[in-house]
Amino acid sequence: MKLQHLLLLLCMPVFYINAQNKPLLYDFTAIPQSLLLNPAAGVDNRWYAGVPLLSGVQAGAGSSGFSVYDLFADDEVSFNDKVGKLVRRMSPGDVVSTSQQAELFNIGFKGDWTGRDYYSFGMYQETDAFVYWPGDLAVLAYDGNKGHIGEKFDLGHLDVTAEMLTVLHFGWRRKVSDRLKVGVRAKWYSGMVNIHASGNSGYFVTEYDPVNFYVHRILADVALRTSGYQSLEDIPRDGNEGKEVWKELRSRMLFSGNFGLGMDLGLTYHPAKQWTVTASLLDFGFVRHTEDVKNYTLKGSYDLEGVELFLNPAEGENPEEYWEDLKDKIEDQLPYEKNARKYTTRRAYKMYGAVNYAFGIRRNKKRYYLTDYENYINNVGAQLFVVNRPKGPLASITAFYSRKLTGFLETKVTYTADRYSQTNIGGGLAARMGNVQFYLLADDIPGLLNLAKANYGAVQFGFNYIFPHSGGPF
Amino acid sequence: MPARKIYRILVMVFLCSAPGACMKDVDFDQVNDLTLTPEVETGLVYVDTLTTCDMLDGLATEKTLCSLIPDETIGMAELHTLLELLGGENLNGPAGRINVVDEEVGFNLFSEPYVIDHLEEASLVFEVGSTLDVGGRLILMMRDENGNDLGEGVDIELKPLSAGEEYIGRDTLEYSSETIEQLKKTNRMYIRIDLDGSGEIDKNAYLRLKSMGVFGLNIKK
Numbered sequence: 001m002k003l004q005h006l007l008l009l010l011c012m013p014v015f016y017i018n019a020q021n022k023p024l025l026y027d028f029t030a031i032p033q034s035l036l037l038n039p040a041a042g043v044d045n046r047w048y049a050g051v052p053l054l055s056g057v058q059a060g061a062g063s064s065g066f067s068v069y070d071l072f073a074d075d076e077v078s079f080n081d082k083v084g085k086l087v088r089r090m091s092p093g094d095v096v097s098t099s100q101q102a103e104l105f106n107i108g109f110k111g112d113w114t115g116r117d118y119y120s121f122g123m124y125q126e127t128d129a130f131v132y133w134p135g136d137l138a139v140l141a142y143d144g145n146k147g148h149i150g151e152k153f154d155l156g157h158l159d160v161t162a163e164m165l166t167v168l169h170f171g172w173r174r175k176v177s178d179r180l181k182v183g184v185r186a187k188w189y190s191g192m193v194n195i196h197a198s199g200n201s202g203y204f205v206t207e208y209d210p211v212n213f214y215v216h217r218i219l220a221d222v223a224l225r226t227s228g229y230q231s232l233e234d235i236p237r238d239g240n241e242g243k244e245v246w247k248e249l250r251s252r253m254l255f256s257g258n259f260g261l262g263m264d265l266g267l268t269y270h271p272a273k274q275w276t277v278t279a280s281l282l283d284f285g286f287v288r289h290t291e292d293v294k295n296y297t298l299k300g301s302y303d304l305e306g307v308e309l310f311l312n313p314a315e316g317e318n319p320e321e322y323w324e325d326l327k328d329k330i331e332d333q334l335p336y337e338k339n340a341r342k343y344t345t346r347r348a349y350k351m352y353g354a355v356n357y358a359f360g361i362r363r364n365k366k367r368y369y370l371t372d373y374e375n376y377i378n379n380v381g382a383q384l385f386v387v388n389r390p391k392g393p394l395a396s397i398t399a400f401y402s403r404k405l406t407g408f409l410e411t412k413v414t415y416t417a418d419r420y421s422q423t424n425i426g427g428g429l430a431a432r433m434g435n436v437q438f439y440l441l442a443d444d445i446p447g448l449l450n451l452a453k454a455n456y457g458a459v460q461f462g463f464n465y466i467f468p469h470s471g472g473p474f
Numbered sequence: 475m476p477a478r479k480i481y482r483i484l485v486m487v488f489l490c491s492a493p494g495a496c497m498k499d500v501d502f503d504q505v506n507d508l509t510l511t512p513e514v515e516t517g518l519v520y521v522d523t524l525t526t527c528d529m530l531d532g533l534a535t536e537k538t539l540c541s542l543i544p545d546e547t548i549g550m551a552e553l554h555t556l557l558e559l560l561g562g563e564n565l566n567g568p569a570g571r572i573n574v575v576d577e578e579v580g581f582n583l584f585s586e587p588y589v590i591d592h593l594e595e596a597s598l599v600f601e602v603g604s605t606l607d608v609g610g611r612l613i614l615m616m617r618d619e620n621g622n623d624l625g626e627g628v629d630i631e632l633k634p635l636s637a638g639e640e641y642i643g644r645d646t647l648e649y650s651s652e653t654i655e656q657l658k659k660t661n662r663m664y665i666r667i668d669l670d671g672s673g674e675i676d677k678n679a680y681l682r683l684k685s686m687g688v689f690g691l692n693i694k695k
Contacts, residue, residue: 074501080509144512146688212520213599213686306517306685311524311532311577311665322579 020099020128021385022058023398023414024428024441025460026352027278030410031430031439032108032464035120037352038280039171039183040266043118044469047109048437051463056103056124060443060458064419065094065133087142092135092157095389095419100127103462104166104253120185121170125192125253128348129162130389145206149214152203155222155298159200159390163345164192164228165287166253171264181268183280189347191258191287192249193232196345197224198390202298212306220298220335225343227258227289260287262347274376276356283347290342300335349388356381360403377404385418394419408432416443423447428460437464509694511594518598518685519581519663525680526606529574529667540677547674550608554671571610571668578617581663590658595690598647600628603640605679609633610669612643612683619661625653627664634670635679 026037032048033056034041050056066089071082104123111117136153171185202220209215235244262285269277307326358376383398396418404410409431416424421444428441443458527540530553539556554572583589602612615627630643649657667681 068500072500072502072504074499079504079507080511083508140512142510142512144514144691146513146515149515206515209517211522212517212684213601214515214517216516304517305520307519307581307583309519309521309577309579309665309683311521311528311575323582324580 020348020350020387021396021416021418022458022460023383023385023400023416024412024426024443026383027354027356028402028412028428028430032120032466033106033462035108035171037282038266038268038278039185039264040173040181040268040280041278042181042268043108046467046469048107048464048466050103050106050122051465052105053102055106055462055464056101057462058101058458058460061098063094063096065090084142087138090133090135090138092133094133096131096133098127098129101125116175118173119171123166123168125166127164130348132157132159132391134158140204149206149208152205155202155204155220156200158197158222160195160197161390162195164249166190166192179270183266185264187262187264187283187285189260189262189285189287190252190254190256191227191260191289192252192256193228194258194287194289194345195224195226195229209305215303215305217301217303218298219301222298223295225289225295227291227293228252228256229292230294231292257291258287258289260347261285274358276358277354278356279353280351282350284349285347286344287347288342288344293340293342295339295341295343297337297339298335302334304330351386352383354381354383421447432466435465435467437466509692512691514689514691516687516689518687519683520685521681521683523680523682526675526677532575543677546678547676549674550669550671570671572671573666573668575665575667578662578664580661582661584657584660592691592693593654593658593689594651594692595654596649596657597688598685600630600645600683600685602630602632602643603682604632605635605640606632606669606675606681607635607679608670608673608675610667613666615664616657616660617662617664618659621662624656624659634673
């Protein structure tokens, strides 16, 4: 991959954002897709179906430490200077994250008129990439080792997880009592592309050496594992590669050979009449990578002082092939290996928790409600989100307010603080026209006013066909 | 206001606030200007220690010349005579010197594809340390695949050991962006060491060579 492509890839997330957290959709039960964030969410309808490819569309990205504007501002500053400034400013704790999701289909229905059981199933495609800024490696690439003699470049800074997969899922929610709903969702993963380099350690250092000025030392335990990537790399660059890549990816949606299992758990509990507590654990699962696997490892140690010349060569040595022999020797001794060993990755599991207080005028235009708690028009509360990442969990906290404006329109606003942004104000609406529902949710609205300067952003939208309660059994 | 109208207005407002409408003052084509210019410092070729014995053994066909010399020192004139008797080669260096090393080795480092593509300038430093009691000269030349010398090469005069201190001699080769192509043609390296034909030399005295380079790379699309 060309350097420019890599750089662009790192920055792309900032345009198509959201980094897994979906604070607006969580507990926004007017939107059926909220069941994907909590299988016990209080979605209340007879049945619904998402419009294929136009429901559950979500894209988001975030970065800590820089924005697109920092790099691509259309000004007089040289691009190389901007990159240099970034290399100095960013630290290995900074991250670039992007995620994307699109539903292929999504259907849900009540088990019977009582609403005791609610089932939902569907399939969606998801991309999630999470890259820690490769601090020392970026400095090495930008500066070289000159001026850094004696400094250890930490190979553990190579920490990348990226995956594209499809998820076939089936969820079941049961109303245990008037106060409690529990839900579970089983998931079948089909990996399309996976790149995994995490948990690496070691260093590269150049030191002064009495024998030949400098010695380069590598002590490494580094692995970059891929599945589904090599075959994409092998597609000829003849101008049609875009189509070919897309064709190849589509063929992997169900039968990639890299399969996994996972589950979501959730609950909705009403400790008091106007209070609701919800919690969920998502994507607790794994993917086993067995097809189209290519791994690169660097494990062991190696010192290189330079090229030792043996003047007056011994019998059998051919001075003409000196360099070639030496290269072979270095390649043999350098603990670098390519292999196709199968591997397993855990999915980045997520957890949500929320406390919600409902208040305001009761609406009483419908004949049936699942519970009394849905009759309030205002909800205010707080949510906690945690996603497990290679170097530890990342958390964000959200305060929200939602209101049913009219019979066909509900809105929700959020304020979220996380490491990407402390100015993240999001807003969303779910509007229904007849049986067709449209929703649009946008995180970090101030950032959207100038997306280039934003560190984070996320947009979700979709169309659903919803069949509400009609007043009798169906 | 009718519900249908409110609905349409809201949808339009949200759609118009979509990300693409909010990115006016950025230029993504700048990514094509990206050029990395790292500078890499590294050791190059080295000879750890080349003792008098190593040099002498290399001169005779049987490569056991040193063991034939019973004393710890040998006069250079006697050495010359001995070499003639044993059929040694390349005895006659310039200015009455004895040529003790004359070697050409394959060395393609600077013509590796990555180096050809990205090396823009280089500075090579060669350092010779000597504890020999006699003076001499070390010549190191970069040569192309046809054996032609590329540029002036390294030329270091060696002075005899003085007050027991190792003599250090240095030479530097500089390649700018105008002359770097010369270095990239390097296919082999030639090393020649001549020692003075008079005086005495200790069998355990040695020469050592080390070298380093500072390479300026230019990596762009």
